[in-house]
Each structure stands twice: as C-alpha cells, then as structure tokens.
Amino acid sequence: MEVKRFRRINLRIGRQDPIPFTIPADTDSEKHLRQGAGELNRLLAKYEAAYPDASEEEVMTYVAIHLANDLVALRDAVDSLRLPDILSDLLKDLDEADRNT
Numbered sequence: 001m002e003v004k005r006f007r008r009i010n011l012r013i014g015r016q017d018p019i020p021f022t023i024p025a026d027t028d029s030e031k032h033l034r035q036g037a038g039e040l041n042r043l044l045a046k047y048e049a050a051y052p053d054a055s056e057e058e059v060m061t062y063v064a065i066h067l068a069n070d071l072v073a074l075r076d077a078v079d080s081l082r083l084p085d086i087l088s089d090l091l092k093d094l095d096e097a098d099r100n101t
Contacts, residue, residue, distance in 0.1 A: 011037040014044045043067070
C-alpha cells in the first residue's frame with residue numbers, strides 16, 4: 001500500500017495574510033501554486049494601479065475576468081490544434097510503415 005506524503009506551504013495573495021495549503025509532496029504542485037500566486041499578485045498590482053479608486057472586490061473581479069479570458073483563449077488554442085486527429089494520422093502512418101517493412 002502506497003502512503004501519500006503531503007506538506008504545507010503558505011502563499012501570500014495581495015495584502016492578505018499568508019494562506020496555508022496542503023499539497024502532495026512528490027508533484028509539481030508547489031511550483032505551480034507559487035507561479036500562480038505570482039501571476040495573481042502581478043495582476044492585482046496591475047489592476048490596482050489602473051483603477052486606484054476601485055474596491056478590493058472590484059479589483060479581484062477584474063483579475064478573475066482576466067484569468068477566465070486567458071483560460072478560454074488557451075482552451076480554444078488547444079482545441080484548434082486537433083491533437084486527436086494528428087495523433088490518429090500518425091498512428092495510421094506508423095501502422096502502414098510497419099506493414100511495409
């Protein structure tokens with residue numbers, strides 16, 4: 001039986017107190033979470049500077065919309081790659097090459 005190991009990290013988002021997270025010890029989770037927190041902090045600073053009179057809730061909304069837009073654009077880009085079709089074509093080519101050798 002495999003025992004999963006976990007560890008705790010703390011991330012600071014904006015002016016909030018550090019937020020504790022429990023993550024798997026043997027993955028890239030920490031790297032991804034820290035990069036994500038860095039991106040959130042960069043966007044928070046960007047929108048706070050652009051809208052100095054906005055409330056914290058409004059700034060967080062701008063950041064959420066920004067990230068949602070990026071996510072949708074990324075999904076569209078991945079979908080447009082037609083990876084299943086490309087892989088299927090490659091597998092057919094490999095099968096044909098095997099039969100010809």
